[in-house]
Amino acid sequence: MTSPRPAIVWYREDLRLSDHPALLAAANTQAPVVCLFVLDERTPGVRPLGGAARWWLARSLRALQESLRGRGVSLVLRRGSASTVIASLAREVDAGAVYWNEIAQAPHQRVADQVAAALGGVATHKFPGDLLVAPSQIRNKENRGLRVFTPFWRRVQSLGDPPKPLPAPKKLNGISAIASDALEDWHLEPTRPDWAGGLRENWRPGEATAQARLKAFLAGGIAGYSGDRDRPDREGTSLLSPHLRFGEISPRQVWHAAKFAAAEHPPLSSDIDKFLSELGWREFCRHLLYDVPDLATRNLQPSFDAFPWKHDTKALRAWQRGQTGYPIVDAGMRELWHTGVMHNRVRMVVASFLVKHLLIDWREGEQWFWDTLVDADAGSNPANWQWVAGCGADAAPYFRVFNPILQGEKFDADGVYVRRWVPELKQLPDNLIHQPWTATPLELASAGIELGKNYPRPIIEHKVGRERALAAYASIRNR
Numbered sequence: 186m187t188s189p190r191p192a193i194v195w196y197r198e199d200l201r202l203s204d205h206p207a208l209l210a211a212a213n214t215q216a217p218v219v220c221l222f223v224l225d226e227r228t229p230g231v232r233p234l235g236g237a238a239r240w241w242l243a244r245s246l247r248a249l250q251e252s253l254r255g256r257g258v259s260l261v262l263r264r265g266s267a268s269t270v271i272a273s274l275a276r277e278v279d280a281g282a283v284y285w286n287e288i289a290q291a292p293h294q295r296v297a298d299q300v301a302a303a304l305g306g307v308a309t310h311k312f313p314g315d316l317l318v319a320p321s322q323i324r325n326k327e328n329r330g331l332r333v334f335t336p337f338w339r340r341v342q343s344l345g346d347p348p349k350p351l352p353a354p355k356k357l358n359g360i361s362a363i364a365s366d367a368l369e370d371w372h373l374e375p376t377r378p379d380w381a382g383g384l385r386e387n388w389r390p391g392e393a394t395a396q397a398r399l400k401a402f403l404a405g406g407i408a409g410y411s412g413d414r415d416r417p418d419r420e421g422t423s424l425l426s427p428h429l430r431f432g433e434i435s436p437r438q439v440w441h442a443a444k445f446a447a448a449e450h451p452p453l454s455s456d457i458d459k460f461l462s463e464l465g466w467r468e469f470c471r472h473l474l475y476d477v478p479d480l481a482t483r484n485l486q487p488s489f490d491a492f493p494w495k496h497d498t499k500a501l502r503a504w505q506r507g508q509t510g511y512p513i514v515d516a517g518m519r520e521l522w523h524t525g526v527m528h529n530r531v532r533m534v535v536a537s538f539l540v541k542h543l544l545i546d547w548r549e550g551e552q553w554f555w556d557t558l559v560d561a562d563a564g565s566n567p568a569n570w571q572w573v574a575g576c577g578a579d580a581a582p583y584f585r586v587f588n589p590i591l592q593g594e595k596f597d598a599d600g601v602y603v604r605r606w607v608p609e610l611k612q613l614p615d616n617l618i619h620q621p622w623t624a625t626p627l628e629l630a631s632a633g634i635e636l637g638k639n640y641p642r643p644i645i646e647h648k649v650g651r652e653r654a655l656a657a658y659a660s661i662r663n664r
């Protein structure tokens with residue numbers, strides 16, 4: 186009896202073993218399996234990863250290598266154009282078939298089509314894997330995706346539960362001695378300078394951590410989620426976003442685990458529903474990206490093409506470095522730089538501040554987030570920036586300008602979050618922590634603060650910023 190020809194499993198944004206339809210299907214054929222990750226940084230339309238996401242990718246690949254090694258399979262790493270690399274590996278190992286999970290994004294689908302074409306007669310098997318529901322299942326009468334979240338989410342829910350997650354393969358047959366790049370040679374992690382200390386301190390990428398985090402969150406952390414999710418001073422959210430971003434856990438694993446927890450603990454149902462609706466926002470952003478591949482560059486509302494953005498490098502730099510003089514904004518930007526994430530409420534506040542108070546184009550902020558977030562996502566990042574800027578789908582109206590002082594006082598009432606990230610303000614009493622410039626000279630002196638020296642004065646007064654933003658908006662409103 187001849188043994189089956191090897192099956193290649195092409196890994197992309199699905200760095201896990203469980204609920205991996207492509208891996209399971211390949212394993213079920215009993216053929217020897219070659220797992221492959223291609224670093225393809227020049228694909229037209231696919232955005233090269235930012236610095237923080239590259240760090241995550243390196244660690245996540247290492248975790249995947251270890252899990253696969255534990256099952257007798259090595260992860261082959263190769264660099265170059267995916268179609269060339271995969272076709273050449275297929276010849277090298279005389280592959281009988283190539284398996285992969287689809288990514289519902291136009292440029293990724295184009296690459297997958299090129300791979301299939303380059304493989305000639307080799308069979309290809311594709312599976313859905315990165316969403317709860319395929320974009321083709323949620324269309325309006327004009328065959329377009331829905332642009333408003335509430336009906337979108339209602340429609341997703343009306344389709345019932347997504348298919349149950351698949352188990353990891355029980356057995357994998359590996360092949361030995363296939364040439365692979367060394368992960369270190371890809372230089373995904375920064376060295377000179379090594380700015381990733383805060384990332385190492387805060388994160389352990391990989392499927393095992395993702396599963397453990399979900400389990401712990403559903404076992405207790407989720408109680409009170411509906412209110413706590415807005416509080417940057419509390420640990421009230423799941424912190425699953427980078428794990429979801431790299432597919433270390435699948436959205437349907439999260440969905441089913443959450444539904445199970447709700448059935449087991451009915452008092453948690455409303456918090457769990459809220460949590461699932463946030464997963465729904467991820468889905469919504471990705472469906473939007475499916476329809477609008479240039480979401481990161483094009484205003485969804487064309488009237489914003491005429492918006493009078495300011496080119497203010499100095500203000501942009503102050504924002505990036507957490508030196509705006511608004512404690513909640515500065516705390517968020519420093520949290521981002523140190524940990525690679527920022528609390529969702531604060532993301533909204535800092536984004537609004539950049540776009541409205543500073544009148545800086547949302548694309549500048551989106552790009553900075555893209556480079557510094559470990560969860561930088563091709564759908565969620567631009568969709569949320571457009572939402573905050575007022576130019577997106579189902580967007581917050583532009584005239585709703587967040588007041589950074591009130592946002593701080595409401596969601597970080599005791600200043601715990603600000604004191605953590607802006608330690609120079611630590612000694613200020615709670616009533617001044619979100620507006621140090623209103624302190625008397627004596628209060629400032631006893632807190633060890635010299636405004637303009639060891640903490641900046643506000644780079645723009647709130648009232649002035651707000652009025653300027655509204656005037657800029659009025660200039661495009663009737664176009």
Ligand code: FAD
Pocket residue numbers: 414422423424425426427429430460463464465466467468470527528529530532533536554558560561562563565566567569570573
């Ligand atoms: P939880 O509250 O535990 O939510 C569970 C999951 O739901 C998250 O892991 C995430 O996958 C999803 N989710 C939650 N809120 C949103 C949202 N508003 N939009 C889309 N998905 C959501 N999220 C990213 O994953 N990547 C990004 O690049 C990103 N950029 C953002 C930019 C801006 C300007 C704003 C305002 C929000 C952005 N978000 C982004 C959404 C949100 O801030 C993060 O998903 C959230 O903070 C992650 O923390 P968590 O995993 O603890 O969330």
